[in-house]
Amino acid sequence: MKQHKKIVVLVINCLQGGGAERVVLTLGQGFYELGYEVHILRFKPLVEYDLGPNLNYHVLRFKPYKLIPGSERRDRIFARAVDKYVSQNIGQPDIVLSNLDRADSILSNSKLPNIFYVIHNTVSLLYKFNKTSAADDLKSKMINIYSKHPCICVSKGAEKDFIKSFGDITPTIAIHNPIDRDGIKKQADAFVPDYQNYIIHVGSFKDAKRHDLLVKAYAQTDQSMPLLLLGQGKHKSETEQLVKELNLEEKVVFLGFCENPFPYIKNAQFKILTSDWEGFALVIAEALVLGTPVISTNCPSGPSELLPENNLMPMGDIDAIAEKMRQAMNNPQKFHASFDEKLLPAQIAAEYVGFAHSVNTKS
Known part of the structure; x- marks a missing residue:
């Protein structure tokens, strides 16, 4: 039967x-x-x-x-x-x-x-x-x-x-x-981005993601790596305005929505997250699958469950975020973390x- x-x-x-x-x-x-x-x-x-x-x-x-x-x-x-x-x-x-x-x-x-x-x-x-x-x-x-x-x-x-x-x-x-490890790895090889030696942020332009902090902190670094922003959403035009005010138009790239973000994540020097809150922070686990170093704010849920303490920075603190970005720009591999197969x-x-x-x- x-x-x-x-x-x-x-x-x-x-x-x-x-x-x-x-x-x-x-x-x-x-x-x-x-x-x-x-x-x-x-x-x-x-x-x-x-x-x-x-x-x-x-x-x-x-x-x-x-x-x-x-x-x-x-x-x-x-x-x-x-x-x-x-x-x-x-x-x-x-x-x-x-x-x-x-x-x-x-x-x-x-x-x-x-x-x-x-x-x-x-x-x-x-x-x-x-x-x-x-x-x-x-x-x-x-x-x-x-x-x-x-x-x-x-x-x-x-x-x-x-x-x-x-x-x-x-x-x-x-x-x-x-986390669909095999699917992500396959999609990550779909194309090679036109950019090199860059920082990537993936996320829609909404309250939680704090693009304002990210851009202000980036302005305090030497901008030796361009910052690529992948996503769309209600705060996008404000963020573009902020980039103009800080004279960063040459350095910050708005990629818009991309159906397959994984080639951009795979080829980045490191990935950054400056959120005030996440549920789980899917993008962190996806970056770890691809071996891309990640730094993130230590928001109430998600990042600290996926990353070592060295990779975390205080929420809402522009100076601390800028300092962590400088460290990652000097030595991205210092922020490498392994993917947990339990996921x-x-x-x-x-x-x-x-x-x-x-x-x-x-x-």
Whole structure:
């Protein structure tokens, strides 16, 4: 008799752009390697990634449900549609992984078994809990959602912040993001950049990434290596303006969005991150795969779990960042760090399975 394959369903709003979307596909591959039948369910058809042949892809469009008045009622009705779709088109899942707030909100109303939330961010910083007057309302809404199912946080820092923000509302664990080492190495050889002896920063121009600090710190060095900025986003024009004011137009290169950043990372002298917060800091682990040295601010979650202390610098401190950049420009190899094979997709998927098992045996 043919043994029934275990089923995992990963749910996310769409597969466009960000790191969480890529993590979902890599994690799916990890489950496939463990022998699972893997289904990715999204609510918008948008895709910006190559969809590998080993996973099954589904779209259940949320858009028609937007006409239903009241967001909570809408989510409840759509959750019923999700449950029906899964039972008719996928079967009984052994694990359901919900990714990012749209999916989390909907699956808090689902009757599917074995739902787990994947927390991709440092929630208090992302949602500015300390800075907005509406934070208390938002917090109680989120507690209502996240108390329903166990949570898997992508770093120890993110887990600590989650518990500090919401209290001990549900079982949690920290499991790092999976890294597709072989895929990254292959993509890194796709082309050779037109630049040499450069510093690279990869990340969208948004609050967390602090391009302003990066550019100001770079201005304090001798600029003997050009600084390449890869990404796009709302603070890009401000950053371009800052580069002009500091007379760095000859030295700072805006590369825009690049579908495959890995050749730029592989060929850089070193990679820099000046963020105020990260969930896991995927870009650090990806640089380590390619043997590229990395320096990073020691923001609350991610970097210190991936890099030795020598590679870290204080957050928000332009002088300290400039000093670390000077050291790295003089001797990049001093900031080389090794890639941890525990981050390979099948190993990370196995940690998810272990946590799911432990939660189910307790309950």
